[in-house]
Amino acid sequence: MNLTLKIWRQKGASDKGKMVDYKVTDISEHMSFLEMMDVLNEQLINNGEEPVAFDHDCREGICGMCSMYINGEAHGPDRGVTTCQLHMRMFKDGDTITIEPWRAAAFPVIKDLVVDRTSFERIQQAGGYISVNTSGNTQDANAIPISKEAADKAMDAATCIGCGACVATCKNSSAMLFVGAKVSQYALLPQGQVEATERVKNMVAQMDLEGFGNCTNTGACEIECPKGISLENIARMNSEFLKATLKG
Ligand code: SF4
Ligand code: FES
Secondary structure (H helix, E strand, O other), X not given: OOEEEEEEEOOOOOOOOEEEEEEEOOOOOOOEHHHHHHHHHHHHHHOOOOOOOOOOOOOOOOOOOOOOEEOOEEOOOOOOOXXXXXXXXXXXXXXXXXXXXXXXXXXXXXXXXXXXXXXXXXXXXXXXXXXXXXXXXXXXXXXXXXXXXXXXXHHHHHOOOOOOHHHHHOOOOEOHHHHHHHHHHHHOOHHHOOOHHHHHHHHHHHHHHOOOEOOOOOOHHHHHOOXXXXXXXXXXXXXXXXXXXXXX
């Protein structure tokens, strides 16, 4: 395939940035999207030009780093995949592909397609953990019975990889699907009950402090989430928050 790429180039946080056109040739349909970006970068380096900066790590849908807005969709046109799992067979010869970074005030652009998602880290630090005694008298995990339904739902919530596609997709740049997943994975388990009240209050407070918007039930986040995190998690977070507020 021969393709035209329209890519957001921005030298640094204070640079205005602009779209720049590039051509790539002989792209195999079996390549991943990031491999296609590697081809472009090799070409740019060979021409003495600055390669396009983009985030990536695992390249197998686990780390959540490969944040790219492709043809107006977070992680591109496929469903249930991250950019690193997106294959070039989703495109055809002669296509023009537009590639932009996540756009959200709480995810400022660092360079080109790389954004700063440390706001997610700070939300996690505010309550995305449980305190467990690991000093030699740790309780066996199986000693506390957990219903299959609760275990499955907690596991589903825990599959959130913190990629930020939900924020990038939401017209309000809301992080409620992400925070809902992180609250739910503990709210459903007995191990999460000890700090439940403080957890939801602190994580929601940090989410607001970081400048994420509110949820207006559009549901776009659920559609674009590569891990299929359900809106049910937002409802659960809201009910956890209400319970915590009533407790004072
Ligand atoms: S909820 Fe989905 S889209 Fe949002 S950060 Fe988690 S995995 Fe990514
Ligand atoms: S590079 Fe890790 S999820 Fe894409």
